[in-house]
Amino acid sequence: MTPVASPRSVRITGWGRYAPAQVLTNADLERMVDTSDEWIVSRTGIRERRVAAAHETSASMGAVAGLRAIRTAGLDPDDIDVIVVATLSPDYWMPSTAALVKEAIGNTRAAAFDVAAACSGFVYGYATASAYIASGMARHVLVIGTELLTRFLDYRDRGTCILFGDGAGAVVLSGSDEPTAPVGIELTTDPQGAYMIWLPAGGSKAPSSFETISQGQHKIRMEGKETYRFATRTLASTGLAAVAKAGWTPGDVDLIIPHQANIRIIEAVAKGLDLPMDRFFVNVDRYGNTSAASVPIALAEAVNSGRVKPGDKLVFIAFGAGFTSGAVALEWTADPARGPIGEASVSPEDIHVRQPVDWDSVDPIPPALAEILARPLPVALDLSDVAPGEPAHPAQSVR
C-alpha cells in the first residue's frame, strides 16, 4: 500500500453483490425442524434464504461481489489500496479472508485484513475505510461483507436455523478532491450483550476438542428475545446519531438500508424514527439474515433496481453480536446505471481462491442440507424489492 496525498472527501464509486444460487425455503425447513412457514413469516418476514454450494466459501463469494464493485467503479483490481473484509464466518482463523480475496481478484498491492464486528461488520468496515481515505492513507478501499452462515447453524435449533443465509456484498470507497456533503458515522459496542449471540468453541477460551464437537459448541447460539430487545432499542438511536452528525433530521432521509435481520425489527426502527416503511429497503424475505453481507447486498439491490439516484440521502444501520451497532449517513453521488454493468462483467467461474496444499478436503456441507444442495438450481433474476406480506417471489438466482 502506497500512502497518497492530503485528506480527501469520501464517496462510494462501486458496489456489487453475490448470492449463491441454491434456495432454502421455509417449506424446506418445515421438513427439518418443528416450524411452519406461517410462524417464520409472521415472526421474521423471511420466506427463503440462500445456501452456498460445496465449492463456495466466504472468500470466493466475497471475491465475486468485490470484483463486481471494482468493475462498477470502472477501476482495475490493482487500483485498490486496502481490502477490508467483514465476516464472522471466515474461511479460516488464519490467514484472513481478505488475504484470500486479494489474490482471487488479482490485486497485487493492497493491504488486506478482516474486521470482526458480526452483523455490524460492514458498517464498521465502511467506517475504517472512510478513515483511511479521509486521512490520505489510501485512495481506493474495497469493503466487503461476506458470510457463509449455513455451515455454522444447528439444524436442530429452530430458534436460529430459520434466520440465517449466505451471500456477499461490497463497495469501493474512493477519495475525491471535490467537496461532498457531510457524512455522519456512529459506532457503538455494548459488551453486556456479549453472550446473547455467540459461537462458544474454537477460540482460545474453548479450543476445539471432542467434547466441544459432541456438545455442538461450534454452532451459533442466540438469546432471541434479548437480541430483539437490544436491536429495537439501539438501532433507531444509532441511526439518529449518524443522521444528526450529518446535520440532517430523519425527515431529510430518502432511503434507509437497514441490516436485514427481521421485518419486525425494521418496522420498530421505522416507528422509532417516525418514518414510513417505504423509506426502508427490505429484502429480508429473500435472503434472511446474511450478517455482515446484508447491508451491502441490500444497497446493491436498491441502487440497481432504481431506488437510489445521485443527491439522495442514504443511511445504513446495522446491529449484531457484541452487541455492536453502527450507522452511516451519506449522500449518493455515483451513476446507478454502472451497477448492472459491473454485475454482468464478473461470473463466479472467473474467481479462483487459492487452495491449501497437502490437504485432504473435508465435505463442508451440513448433513441436513445435503438433499437441498443436490437438487437442480433455480434460474431467473429479478431485482425488484418486495414488501413483506406480498406473495412470495419465485426462486431467483443472483449470479
Ligand SMILES: CC(C)(COP(=O)(O)OP(=O)(O)OC[C@H]1O[C@@H](n2cnc3c(N)ncnc32)[C@H](O)[C@@H]1OP(=O)(O)O)[C@@H](O)C(=O)NCCC(=O)NCCS
Ligand atoms: C428469534 C425470534 C424470531 C423469535 O421470535 P419471538 O416472538 O421472540 O419468539 P419466542 O422466542 O418468544 O418464542 C415463542 C414461541 O415460539 C417457539 N418457536 C421458536 N422458534 C420457532 C420456530 N422456528 N418455529 C415455530 N416455533 C418457534 C418458541 O419455542 C416459543 O414457544 P413456547 O411459547 O411454547 O415456549 C425473535 O426473538 C428475533 O427475531 N430475535 C432477534 C434475532 C436476531 O435478529 N438475531 C440476529 C441479530 S444480528
